[in-house]
Each structure stands twice: as structure tokens, then as C-alpha cells.
Amino acid sequence: MGETTTVQTEPVMAPTGRQFRLRAWPLVLFGVVALAASHGAVLFSASSEYGGVDASGGWIDAEGNPVATAPPTVSAVGHVAPAALVVLVLVLAVGVVLPPTLARFGHDRAGAVIRRTAYIAAPVVVVLGVLVYWVWQGHVVIDQVEHQVLHPHGFPWGGVTVTTGHMTR
Known part of the structure; x- marks a missing residue:
């Protein structure tokens, strides 16, 4: 009868709970998928022949x-x-x-901000890069091809392969 029961009056879990941390593996996975999808991806293609053959079989210009x-x-x-x-x-x-690296030197918060920024920046870089490039190349290069420019100029630092040649019969 001399036993005393103790009732715990504090919560078992801390009020803040476990902090959510963004991990690096989704960034790596996103990068692998984006780079794999970009390999061999063709955003546009255009070709034109600036002339042809007349009724007698001779060459004519445009x-x-x-x-x-x-x-x-x-x-x-x-x-x-x-x-x-x-x-x-x-x-x-x-x-x-x-x-x-920042966490090792006691700057956990700065590392979290950088990782969150990378989570936002990676899709933005992909989407904006594709849209800006697609609009520029799709309108400027295709317009140049349609206006018979022999060496169309692509977007600076862009990826456009231009092949010139001559018609064959």
C-alpha cells in the first residue's frame, strides 16, 4: 500500500515533432531523367529546297x-x-x-536553403530552357529557312545542326 503511481503529465512527443529534411536523391533522380530525356531529343526540324526541276529536266532556282x-x-x-x-x-x-558540406561546418540552415532553391531551380531551368529555346529556334531558324537563308543562325549557345547541300535528281 505504500506504492505511489506516477502519472506522466508531459507529452510523449515534442511539440515540433521531427523536422522534415529534403534529401539529395530526388535531385539526382531528376537530373538523371532530365539528362536521359535530353539525349537525342529533337525540339524541331525544318528543311527546304531552294529550287527544283523545270518541265524539260533543267535546274531552276526558287x-x-x-x-x-x-x-x-x-x-x-x-x-x-x-x-x-x-x-x-x-x-x-x-x-x-x-x-x-555546410552542415559539417555548422551551417545547417544555409544548406537547407540551398537545397530548397535547387529543388525549385532545377525544374525552372528545364522548363524555361526548353520554352525559350523552342520559341527562338522554332521561329527564328524556321523563318530563316523559309526565307532561303543558306546558313541559319541559331540561338547563342544553342543546339542546332544545319546541313547544306544541293538537290539531286
Whole structure:
């Protein structure tokens, strides 16, 4: 009868609970998927022949005038810009490597901010890179091909492969 029961009056769990931490593996997975999808991805293609063959089988230019040699042809194929891939890899590397390095030196909060920024920046880099590049290349390069420019100029640091040649019969 001399026993006393103790009732616990404090909560078992701390009021804040366990802190949610963003991990690095989703960033790495996103990067692998983005880089794998970009390999061989064709964003646009355009080709044009600047002339043809008249009824007698002779070469003519785009205006219909007879010419001695075969008229030129241009083919442009747009692919992912190497500069966009470099920026994406840089964002992912900073988001994966820098937070644990900062945590070792006692700057956990700065590392968390950098990782959150990388989670936001990586998809933004992909989406904006594709949209800006697609709009520029799709309108400027295709317009140049349609206006018979033999060497169309792509987006600076962009990925466009231009092939020029001559028509064959």
C-alpha cells in the first residue's frame, strides 16, 4: 500500500515533432531523367529546297529562273542546347554537394536553403530552357529557312545542326 503511481503529465512527443529534411536523391533522380530525356531529343526540324526541276529536266532556282547547277538545300535540326545542360548539372551539383558540406561546418540552415532553391531551380531551368529555346529556334531558324537563308543562325549557345547541300535528281 505504500506504492505511489506516477502519472506522466508531459507529452510523449515534442511539440515540433521531427523536422522534415529534403534529401539529395530526388535531385539526382531528376537530373538523371532530365539528362536521359535530353539525349537525342529533337525540339524541331525544318528543311527546304531552294529550287527544283523545270518541265524539260533543267535546274531552276526558287524564282523559276534556269540555273546551271543544282539548287541548294538546307536542313536544320534543333536539339537541347549544351549550355542548358551545363546549367542544369551545375544547379544539381550545388544542390547535392553544398548542403552536407555546410552542415559539417555548422551551417545547417544555409544548406537547407540551398537545397530548397535547387529543388525549385532545377525544374525552372528545364522548363524555361526548353520554352525559350523552342520559341527562338522554332521561329527564328524556321523563318530563316523559309526565307532561303543558306546558313541559319541559331540561338547563342544553342543546339542546332544545319546541313547544306544541293538537290539531286
